[in-house]
Amino acid sequence: MDGAQAVPHVAVDAQAIDCDFLAFSAHKMLGPTGVGVLYARRELLEEMEPFLSGGHMIREVRLEGASWNEVPWKFEAGTDNIGDVIAFGAALDYLTELGMGNVRAHEIEVTEYALRRMRQLEDVLMYGPLDVEQRAGVISFNFADIHPHDVGTVLDHEGVAIRAGHHCNMPLMRRYGVAGTCRASFYVYNTIDEADILVEALKKVRAIFKNDRR
Amino acid sequence: MTVDKEEFARQEAELDELYREIIIDHYRSPRNRGKLPSPTVSREGFNPLCGDEITLDLSVADGVIVDVRYDGQGCSISQSSASMLTDAVKGKELEEARSLFRRFQAMMVGSGVADPEELGDLEALSGVRKFPVRVKCATLAWHTLDEALESLLQGKS
Numbered sequence: 188m189d190g191a192q193a194v195p196h197v198a199v200d201a202q203a204i205d206c207d208f209l210a211f212s213a214h215k216m217l218g219p220t221g222v223g224v225l226y227a228r229r230e231l232l233e234e235m236e237p238f239l240s241g242g243h244m245i246r247e248v249r250l251e252g253a254s255w256n257e258v259p260w261k262f263e264a265g266t267d268n269i270g271d272v273i274a275f276g277a278a279l280d281y282l283t284e285l286g287m288g289n290v291r292a293h294e295i296e297v298t299e300y301a302l303r304r305m306r307q308l309e310d311v312l313m314y315g316p317l318d319v320e321q322r323a324g325v326i327s328f329n330f331a332d333i334h335p336h337d338v339g340t341v342l343d344h345e346g347v348a349i350r351a352g353h354h355c356n357m358p359l360m361r362r363y364g365v366a367g368t369c370r371a372s373f374y375v376y377n378t379i380d381e382a383d384i385l386v387e388a389l390k391k392v393r394a395i396f397k398n399d400r401r
Numbered sequence: 402m403t404v405d406k407e408e409f410a411r412q413e414a415e416l417d418e419l420y421r422e423i424i425i426d427h428y429r430s431p432r433n434r435g436k437l438p439s440p441t442v443s444r445e446g447f448n449p450l451c452g453d454e455i456t457l458d459l460s461v462a463d464g465v466i467v468d469v470r471y472d473g474q475g476c477s478i479s480q481s482s483a484s485m486l487t488d489a490v491k492g493k494e495l496e497e498a499r500s501l502f503r504r505f506q507a508m509m510v511g512s513g514v515a516d517p518e519e520l521g522d523l524e525a526l527s528g529v530r531k532f533p534v535r536v537k538c539a540t541l542a543w544h545t546l547d548e549a550l551e552s553l554l555q556g557k558s
Contacts, residue, residue: 334476336451337420340532344416352451366452366474395420396477 198287218278222271232258241265294324301382324373335367345388418528428477433487446545453479483542
C-alpha cells in the first residue's frame with residue numbers, strides 16, 4: 188500500500204488495517220528527502236530473500252555459500268543513509284508529540300476556511316468534494332481562462348507557493364479537459380492568515396489577467 | 402511572516418514587467434490564429450515539461466513569408482509569443498525572419514547584442530528573462546519558426 192499521501196496526515200495503524208506492506212516517505216512529513224519507511228508483516232519479510240547484498244545483511248559467508256542476517260538487517264545492505272534516518276526519526280517524534288489527530292484537525296480547520304473563502308471568488312473553479320471531511324488538506328482549483336502556470340508564477344511572486352500542472356496524473360487532467368490545475372496544500376505549519384494571503388494573491392491574479400470580454 | 406518592503410516592491414515590478422498589457426492582449430485576442438489551407442511548411446513545437454504546444458504554418462512565395470498562422474495551447478507567455486511572432490514575420494524574407502529569430506533569442510538569453518528598439522512589440526517579452534523557468538515558454542514558437550525556416554532554406558539550396 189502506498190501511504191506516502193495518507194501517513195503524514197492521518198493516524199494509520201498498519202496492523203489494524205492488516206496490510207502486508209506499507210510504504211511512506213519522509214519528505215512529505217517534515218523529514219529530509221531520500222529516506223522513507225517500508226513496513227511489512229514480519230512473517231513475509233522472513234520468507235523473502237534479500238534483494239541487495241553488502242555489509243550487515245549476512246550472518247556468515249563461506250566459499251561454498253552464505254546465510255542471511257535476521258530481519259530487518261537482511262534487507263539493509265551496505266552503509267545506510269544514517270543522517271537522514273536520524274533526521275526522519277526526529278520528524279516522526281515531533282509529529283507524534285503533536286498527535287496525528289491534532290495534525291488532521293488543524294488541516295481541516297485551515298482547509299475548511301480556505302475552501303470557504305476561495306468559493307467566494309466567483310471565477311475560481313474548485314475540484315473535489317466540498318465537505319472538508321471528505322478531502323485531504325489540499326485544494327485543487329483553476330481559473331477557467333488562465334493557465335495554471337501563469338497562476339503559479341503570480342502566486343509565487345506574492346509569496347505563496349503552490350503546485351501547478353498535471354500532478355503526475357495526466358489521464359485525470361484529460362478527463363477534466365484541462366491542461367492542468369493549481370493545487371494549494373496545507374500542513375501543520377500553515378495558518379488561517381496564510382489562507383487569507385492566498386485569497387488576496389488570487390485576486391491579484393485576476394487583476395493582472397483582466398477579462399474584458401465577460 | 403515579515404516581508405522586506407523593498408524586496409516586495411521589486412517583485413511586484415518584476416511581475417508587471419512579465420505580464421505587460423500587450424502580452425495579455427495577445428493572449429486574449431490572438432492574431433493569425435488557426436491553420437493555413439495549404440502551407441508551404443508546417444512545424445510543431447512541444448514543451449513536454451509544461452505541455453505547451455505550437456503548430457506554425459508558413460506560406461512562402463519568392464522567398465517571402467506571405468502568410469502565417471499558429472495554433473496551439475499553453476500558458477499566456479507561450480501563446481502570446483506565438484501571436485506576436487506571426488505579426489512580426491509576415492511579409493519578411495526568410496533570411497530576415499531568421500535574423501529576427503536570432504535577435505529575439507539574444508534578447509531572451511540576455512546576451513546584450515539585441516537592440517530592444519528594433520524588436521518593436523516583441524520587446525514586451527524581455528521581462529520574461531527575470532523568470533528563468535518561463536524563458537522556454539517565450540522561445541517555443543521561435544524555435545519552431547527556426548526549424549521551419551531551416552527546412553525551407555535547406556530545400557532551396
